[in-house]
Amino acid sequence: MSDFDRLRHLLLADERDKLATAEQRIVELERVNRELAAQLPGLVRAAPAEPMSRALASPVAAALGNAVQRNRASIVDALFPVIGPIIRKAIAEALRGMMRDLNQVLEHGFSRRGMRWRIEAWRSGVPFAQIVLKHSLRYQIDHVFLIERDSGLLLHRESSPGLPDLDADAIAGMLTAIAQFVRDSVGGEGAESLEAVRIGEHLLWVLDGPRASLACFIRGVPPASLRVVLSDRLEQIHAQFPDAGEDTLDDESIARLGLSANLEPAALVAASSALGDADAGPRKRPSLWPLLLIGLAIALALGWYFLHIARWNERVEALQAGLRAHPGFLLTAIDARPWRQLRVHGLLDADAEPLQPLLDRADLGEVQPSVEVAGYLSSDNAIVLKRARRLLDAPASVSLGVADGVLVVSGEAAGEWIDRRRTQAAWIAGVRAVDWQVRATADSPKIMPAARPASDPVDAQAAARDALHALVAEIEQASLHFSHDTVPLAASGDLLRQLATSLREAQSLAAVAGVRVHLAIHGCSDATGAAELNARLREERAGWLRENLRNAGVASELLDAATLVTAADATAAIRAAMLRVQVVEVTR
Amino acid sequence: MTAPARKICMLGDFGVGKTSLVARYMRNTFSDTYLTTVGVKVDSKEVDLGELGMLKLVVWDIAGRSVLDALNMSYLRGASGLLLVADGTREASLRTAIDLLLQSRSVLEDAEAVLIVNKLDLVERWEVGPSTLAGLRQTMPVIETSALSGDGVEQAFLELAKRLAR
Numbered sequence: 187m188s189d190f191d192r193l194r195h196l197l198l199a200d201e202r203d204k205l206a207t208a209e210q211r212i213v214e215l216e217r218v219n220r221e222l223a224a225q226l227p228g229l230v231r232a233a234p235a236e237p238m239s240r241a242l243a244s245p246v247a248a249a250l251g252n253a254v255q256r257n258r259a260s261i262v263d264a265l266f267p268v269i270g271p272i273i274r275k276a277i278a279e280a281l282r283g284m285m286r287d288l289n290q291v292l293e294h295g296f297s298r299r300g301m302r303w304r305i306e307a308w309r310s311g312v313p314f315a316q317i318v319l320k321h322s323l324r325y326q327i328d329h330v331f332l333i334e335r336d337s338g339l340l341l342h343r344e345s346s347p348g349l350p351d352l353d354a355d356a357i358a359g360m361l362t363a364i365a366q367f368v369r370d371s372v373g374g375e376g377a378e379s380l381e382a383v384r385i386g387e388h389l390l391w392v393l394d395g396p397r398a399s400l401a402c403f404i405r406g407v408p409p410a411s412l413r414v415v416l417s418d419r420l421e422q423i424h425a426q427f428p429d430a431g432e433d434t435l436d437d438e439s440i441a442r443l444g445l446s447a448n449l450e451p452a453a454l455v456a457a458s459s460a461l462g463d464a465d466a467g468p469r470k471r472p473s474l475w476p477l478l479l480i481g482l483a484i485a486l487a488l489g490w491y492f493l494h495i496a497r498w499n500e501r502v503e504a505l506q507a508g509l510r511a512h513p514g515f516l517l518t519a520i521d522a523r524p525w526r527q528l529r530v531h532g533l534l535d536a537d538a539e540p541l542q543p544l545l546d547r548a549d550l551g552e553v554q555p556s557v558e559v560a561g562y563l564s565s566d567n568a569i570v571l572k573r574a575r576r577l578l579d580a581p582a583s584v585s586l587g588v589a590d591g592v593l594v595v596s597g598e599a600a601g602e603w604i605d606r607r608r609t610q611a612a613w614i615a616g617v618r619a620v621d622w623q624v625r626a627t628a629d630s631p632k633i634m635p636a637a638r639p640a641s642d643p644v645d646a647q648a649a650a651r652d653a654l655h656a657l658v659a660e661i662e663q664a665s666l667h668f669s670h671d672t673v674p675l676a677a678s679g680d681l682l683r684q685l686a687t688s689l690r691e692a693q694s695l696a697a698v699a700g701v702r703v704h705l706a707i708h709g710c711s712d713a714t715g716a717a718e719l720n721a722r723l724r725e726e727r728a729g730w731l732r733e734n735l736r737n738a739g740v741a742s743e744l745l746d747a748a749t750l751v752t753a754a755d756a757t758a759a760i761r762a763a764m765l766r767v768q769v770v771e772v773t774r
Numbered sequence: 775m776t777a778p779a780r781k782i783c784m785l786g787d788f789g790v791g792k793t794s795l796v797a798r799y800m801r802n803t804f805s806d807t808y809l810t811t812v813g814v815k816v817d818s819k820e821v822d823l824g825e826l827g828m829l830k831l832v833v834w835d836i837a838g839r840s841v842l843d844a845l846n847m848s849y850l851r852g853a854s855g856l857l858l859v860a861d862g863t864r865e866a867s868l869r870t871a872i873d874l875l876l877q878s879r880s881v882l883e884d885a886e887a888v889l890i891v892n893k894l895d896l897v898e899r900w901e902v903g904p905s906t907l908a909g910l911r912q913t914m915p916v917i918e919t920s921a922l923s924g925d926g927v928e929q930a931f932l933e934l935a936k937r938l939a940r
Contacts, residue, residue: 337781337852338816339832353801355779355832359816360804363834366848367812440776 263396270421274414281410285315325406327451331358332423333399338362341398342440344449361401365392395420397427402454412458419448498524498550505548505555514538514569516562528555535564537572563615565591570616577614578607584624591618601626609657612687618739619690650699651769654692658703658767661688665762671723672730685765686738692767693741705748706766707732710757717754723761724752731763777820777828780938783850785878786859787870788838791892794921795859796835799931813837814849821932826939831931833857840870842877850878855934856887862918863893865901886937887914890930894920 195202230238254261262269307314328349332342340358365380379399383390389404393416400420402412426443440446447453502522509517514535521529528550534541545555564570571588580586584597593611604624611620664685667675674682689705696703709728711720728750736745751757751766758764784792793806793815800817808815818832836849858875860868868891875887889910891902897918910916915933919926 334852337854338834339779339781339852353818355818355830356804356816359781359818359832359834360808360812360814363808363814363816363849364812367814367845370845370848 266396267421267425270417274417277410277414285313288315288318325404325408325412325455327402327404327408327412327454329354329401329403330449330451330454331361331401331403332445332449333358333362333401335362335394335397335399342445342449344446344451346451358401361390361392362399365399391416393417393420395424398423400449409458411461412454415454415457415461419454422448495524498522501548501550502528505545505550508544508547509541512538512541512544513566514564514572515541515559516564525551525553528553530555530557530559532557532559533562534559535562535566535569535573537569537576538564565616567591570614573616574611574614578611580607583627588617591616592621593617593619594621594623596621596623598625598627609691612691613684617687619687647699650695651701654695654699654701654703654769657688657692657695658769661685661692661765661767665758665760665764666731668727668761668763670761672726674730682734682738686735686740689735689740689744689765693744696769700772701769702772703744704768704770705744706751706768707748708751708757708764708766710760710762710764711754712761713759720754721752724754724757725750727761727763728752731765777830779818779830779832780854780935781832781834781852782855782857782934782938783834783836783853783878784857784859785836785842785871785874786838787840787861787864787867790838790859790861790864790867790871791921792835792838792857792859795857795890795892795919795927795930796833798921798924798927800833809835809837813845819931821935823932823936823939826936829935829939831935840873842874847878847881850881853882853885855938856882856885857930857934858887858889860889860891860902861893862891862900862902863896865906868902868906886934888930888934888937889914889916890926891916891918892921894918894925895922 303317304314306312307317310317326346328346329352330344331340331354333339334341338359338361340355343354343358368380379394380392382392387405389406389408391400391402391404391408391413393400393402393413398420400416402416404412423443423445502520505528506517506520509515509530509532515538516533517530518533519531521527521531530541530545541557541559545557548555567588567590570591570593571586574586574588574593578584578586578595580595580597581599581603584595584599584603587594587596593614595607595611599607604626608620608622608624611617611622664681666678666681666685669675692703707728709724709726709731711723711727713720732745732748732750736742784796786792793809796815796817800819804815804817806815814837815835816832817835818830820828820830823829834849834853836846839846842850856875856878858871860871871889878885891907893900907916907918915937917926917930917933919930921927
């Protein structure tokens with residue numbers, strides 16, 4: 187040891203010891219650091235979860251951010267199997283929303299086809315929008331290509347049967363080139379890739395994965411679920427893809443990946459259809475409550491309607507009964523629209539009471555009944571009585587009554603009134619016979635035979651004879667005319683009734699006067715036509731008059747005893763029949 | 775049994791005969807107009823390599839140019855082989871082919887390359903000398919072809935196919 191070394195040893199002995207200790211410490215720390223890398227995973231696992239998570243949150247987030255910025259492609263490739271399902275879920279939600287909107291729009295479509303689809307949706311429990319899509323979407327997958335993304339080499343191909351052969355390798359290459367060309371034209375490396383191309387009814391869908399793309403050649407309009415199926419297939423393929431560096435797939439790889447089954451067009455269509463059905467959720471029968479409520483509402487409406495109609499019919503029937511019972515009114519028809527309109531048709535005698543009070547009592551709600559009537563002469567007893575009162579203008583001492591068409595006049599009256607009204611009474615419409623029981627008052631200058639007191643039979647007979655002769659003159663003035671053969675003119679009915687009434691009256695007067703009457707019934711014809719035919723017509727017309735008088739209530743003994751006068755020279759040359767009355771004295 | 779497929783790209787200057795060579799050897803699926811629109815045309819052919827088996831060549835005929843831009847680079851991606859085409863009557867086209875090979879190495883480090891010197895039918899007008907070709911043959915296969923007569927065309931494609939099949 188030199189002097190210099192000895193001196194340094196003496197001067198720096200303490201520092202050298204400290205330096206040795208420090209070096210030993212450094213070696214120890216380096217050893218611990220080396221061992222820390224191996225121990226770190228275990229230490230992390232052993233550490234309490236919550237403090238460790240908080241401690242690592244910030245550096246891990248920063249590291250992830252740096253990784254995304256510096257190596258985006260690797261992150262995207264790593265996340266591809268995760269991102270796909272998330273995106274599909276989001277798309278499915280969006281599609282469901284779109285279907286709901288579509289549903290709302292189509293709910294207002296009530297075309298014949300729409301109604302048929304609506305029934306199908308109700309029966310199958312599938313949403314209406316999905317039924318619409320099912321019927322409106324028709325498509326076919328022609329080819330499915332699995333293409334290596336960078337090189338454009340065709341890894342696998344599936345085609346529908348019956349299609350012409352094509353150079354799939356060249357097409358896959360050109361498709362890749364065009365996609366790269368489009369991407370480069372649009373925005374370079376970072377741009378989105380070509381997803382779909384449509385020419386007419388042909389559609390090309392391209393789905394890109396990290397290493398391979400799926401190209402699907404479609405005809406028609408595919409459902410959105412097909413794209414979901416294709417994405418799913420592409421993810422499955424990537425999950426089992428051979429190691430990088432293998433550009434093409436050998437037969438073993440194809441079998442292992444199940445490409446033939448997974449990419450076969452019919453299988454894809456079936457999977458798409460199944461996915462569409464699955465999205466519709468579990469099929470359950472629609473609740474019957476709405477149907478029951480609708481049925482109940484319809485039943486209530488029908489019940490209310492029928493009750494309403496029944497009430498209307500009941501009131502109309504009551505009105506009808508009232509109208510039928512109304513004297514002097516003949517109901518012919520009622521036109522009714524329930525609770526809307528009512529029109530009464532009929533015949534109304536001028537002497538009948540007005541109908542309005544009856545109609546007002548009908549209680550037909552808002553309906554104001556209208557009446558359409560024509561005039562007629564009623565034979566109703568009450569109306570005949572009313573008519574007789576109006577026409578005869580009887581004094582208070584005379585009472586009138588009608589029963590079965592027989593007018594009963596009784597009481598006392600002036601002779602002048604009796605003379606004027608007695609004959610008139612029999613002419614009142616609806617009066618079949620008159621029962622005249624009126625006595626002339628004391629100051630009466632002229633007394634009708636029936637009312638003459640029995641104490642003066644001679645005067646009564648004379649008066650009856652006078653009245654009979656006057657009546658006979660009236661009878662003989664009447665001629666009943668025919669239009670042809672034995673068809674009388676329209677107005678002959680009244681004349682016939684008048685004749686019958688007069689004949690009955692004549693018989694009554696004859697009985698009082700002590701005489702009898704003999705009828706000669708003349709049948710007449712004009713001069714035209716054959717004599718034989720005219721003779722027959724005269725006989726027929728005389729016979730027609732006799733039979734109709736019989737029907738009108740003239741006594742048969744009078745008619746049976748009548749002489750039928752049909753000789754051409756004894757009758758007038760007219761188409762008529764007439765009566766000649768002979769008053770015959772009764773020999774005792 | 776599916777034949778493995780390999781992507782090869784044709785590179786060369788304008789007018790050296792790339793498209794004629796492809797037309798002579800391949801079946802034409804697409805129109806040549808793609809070359810002027812998209813800048814590339816793809817055809818395929820399956821070749822029998824004897825003991826080496828079958829190989830499907832998918833040929834990307836890239837439109838002729840002296841410099842590869844980004845789009846052309848994307849067309850080269852995934853290629854296993856390069857057919858560099860030069861025109862024997864234009865020595866400059868040979869330099870362009872070599873230059874394109876060097877540019878392609880940025881995306882295709884290990885691609886097999888075969889140099890085709892075309893227009894053998896005009897050999898009397900060639901500017902490319904035999905010594906130059908001899909020098910090039912030391913680094914890569916060089917095949918003289920005539921797209922017009924078909925001489926050497928199949929040999930060129932087969933040479934590259936064999937190298938890819940090995």
